[in-house]
Amino acid sequence: MSKILIINNKINSFNKKIIVDGDKSLSIRWVLIASQSNGLSKAHNILMSEDVIAALDSIKKLGIKVKRYKNYCEIIGNGINGFKYKKNLTINAKNSGTLGRLILGLLIKSPYRIKLAGDKSLSKRDFSRITSPLEKFGAKFYYKNKNRLPLSILGSQSVKSIKYLENKGSAQCKSSVMFAALITPGKTSIKAKKSRNHSELLFKYLKIPIKIKKTKKYDFIDIRQPKKIKAFNYQIPGDISSSAFFIVLTTLSNNSKLLIKNVNINPSRIGVITILKKMGAKISLKNQRNYRGEKISDILIKSSNNLKGINCPSELNSSAIDEFLIIFLAAAKAKGISYFKNLAELNQKESPRLNWGSKILNMMGVKTKLTKDSIKIYGQPDLKILKPIVIKNYLKDHRIFMMSTIAALTCGGKWKIYDKDSVNSSFPNFLKIMKKINTK
Numbered sequence: 001m002s003k004i005l006i007i008n009n010k011i012n013s014f015n016k017k018i019i020v021d022g023d024k025s026l027s028i029r030w031v032l033i034a035s036q037s038n039g040l041s042k043a044h045n046i047l048m049s050e051d052v053i054a055a056l057d058s059i060k061k062l063g064i065k066v067k068r069y070k071n072y073c074e075i076i077g078n079g080i081n082g083f084k085y086k087k088n089l090t091i092n093a094k095n096s097g098t099l100g101r102l103i104l105g106l107l108i109k110s111p112y113r114i115k116l117a118g119d120k121s122l123s124k125r126d127f128s129r130i131t132s133p134l135e136k137f138g139a140k141f142y143y144k145n146k147n148r149l150p151l152s153i154l155g156s157q158s159v160k161s162i163k164y165l166e167n168k169g170s171a172q173c174k175s176s177v178m179f180a181a182l183i184t185p186g187k188t189s190i191k192a193k194k195s196r197n198h199s200e201l202l203f204k205y206l207k208i209p210i211k212i213k214k215t216k217k218y219d220f221i222d223i224r225q226p227k228k229i230k231a232f233n234y235q236i237p238g239d240i241s242s243s244a245f246f247i248v249l250t251t252l253s254n255n256s257k258l259l260i261k262n263v264n265i266n267p268s269r270i271g272v273i274t275i276l277k278k279m280g281a282k283i284s285l286k287n288q289r290n291y292r293g294e295k296i297s298d299i300l301i302k303s304s305n306n307l308k309g310i311n312c313p314s315e316l317n318s319s320a321i322d323e324f325l326i327i328f329l330a331a332a333k334a335k336g337i338s339y340f341k342n343l344a345e346l347n348q349k350e351s352p353r354l355n356w357g358s359k360i361l362n363m364m365g366v367k368t369k370l371t372k373d374s375i376k377i378y379g380q381p382d383l384k385i386l387k388p389i390v391i392k393n394y395l396k397d398h399r400i401f402m403m404s405t406i407a408a409l410t411c412g413g414k415w416k417i418y419d420k421d422s423v424n425s426s427f428p429n430f431l432k433i434m435k436k437i438n439t440k
Helices: 024-034 050-061 097-106 128-137 171-182 198-205 240-252 271-278 324-332 344-348 353-363 398-411 420-425 430-437
Strands: 005-007 015-019 038-044 065-068 072-078 089-092 114-117 140-145 148-154 163-166 187-193 210-214 218-224 233-235 257-264 282-291 294-302 337-340 368-370 375-378 389-391 415-417
Touching (some): 005 398, 015 430, 024 038, 024 050, 024 072, 024 097, 024 171, 024 198, 050 089, 050 420, 097 128, 128 140, 128 148, 128 171, 171 187, 171 198, 171 218, 198 218, 240 271, 240 282, 240 294, 240 324, 240 398, 240 430, 271 324, 324 337, 324 353, 324 375, 324 398, 344 353, 353 368, 353 375, 353 389, 353 398, 398 420, 398 430, 420 430
Parallel strands (some): 089 114, 163 187, 389 415
Antiparallel strands (some): 038 072, 065 072, 114 148, 140 148, 210 218, 257 294, 282 294, 337 375
C-alpha cells in the first residue's frame, strides 16, 4: 500500500540550521573502492539509504566483510580483485544506477556468470552505454531484454586495457571504466565529456596511478593498475543534491533563512548554486575548506522575492543534472521565461524527469513548452494554485516526491503526494529534516 503525504498549508517563515545526509555518490564510491583496498576502512556519516545499503549487501555477497554501526561503517577489503566469487550469484542494485553501473567495472574478471538486477525504474534504463566499453576489456554480457536489466556478466581472466570515449557526460559510465582499470594490467585511457569527478579525486587521494589533462569540453584520463590500495577512513560530507531542495525551499519562502552545514561543494556538482544565483537567489558559501580533495562548505540561504528567468547555459547541465527538477520549480516562480536545453539525459534518469517536470508545473497552472530535450517555463511570481494536485505513478522517483513536497510548501494549494517511502532510496531523513524546519 502506497504511503501518502498530504500538504494543505504553505510553510511559515523560519530561521534554522540543519545537516543533510551524507553524499550518495561518495558513499557508494567509498564502499566499492574500500572493497578493493587492503584491510580496515571506516566511513563516518555514510548515507544509510536503500541505494547505499544495496552497495554494502553487494560486496558482502562477493566475500567482503562489512560491519554497520550507529554512526559509522567498516569494510575489511581483500585487496585488488579480492572478491570471492560463487556460482549463481545475483547482485540487486535496487534503484541505484550508480551502484549498477560502477560495480560492473569491478566484475570483469568473474569466473562465473553473475546476474545484475534492479527495481522497475532501474530496469528501464539503458545499460549498453556501459556494457559496450566493458566488453572491450574482455567481459561478456547477456541480456534478457535488449540493453536493459536484468543482465548477466561473465568475466575474463585475460582482461586487457582499453581506450574509451565517453561523450554523454555520464560520470557513472566514466567511473565504471575507471573501476575496471583498477583490476586490469596496463594503461586505460579515457576521453570523457565533462561530468562529476568524485572518482578522479578519490583515485588521486589514494595515490592510484592516474593522470588527468583537462580541456574545455573533455577530460583526458590515463589510469594504470595500482599494486595495491591502502585502506582509508572517510568523513562523508553532506549531499549537495539533497541540499538543493532546502536551498529552493528557503529561496521561495517568505522572510526565511537557512544554514546547511558541511556540504560537498565539488565544482563539478554545484551547477544548481550557479544557476540559482544567476536567477537572483541569495546563496553564500561560508567556512570553505578542502577534505580528501573535495571542497566542503556551509551554505547560507536567504529568501528571495525577485527571481528572474534564465536562458540556462548548456555547459552547466552536467553539474546540475540531478537538480533540474527543483530548478524548474524556482523558474516557475521567477519573473519572465526560463529556457533549459540539451537535456535529453534527464529522461534517462529514474523516471523521464524532463517530462515529469513539465507535467507537474502544468498541474500547478504554469505554462511550459516541451521538446524531447528542452523546456521553456513561463514564470509566475504571483502563482496561486486553485485546484487540488495529486502526484502518483511516477516510478517512485525520489526527486519527484521531494520536488512536489517543496512545491506544495512554497506555492500553496492542496496536495496529495503518493509513495512517501520513495525518499528511502537516496534521502531517508528528508521528511524528518523538513519537520525540523516546518514545526507544523
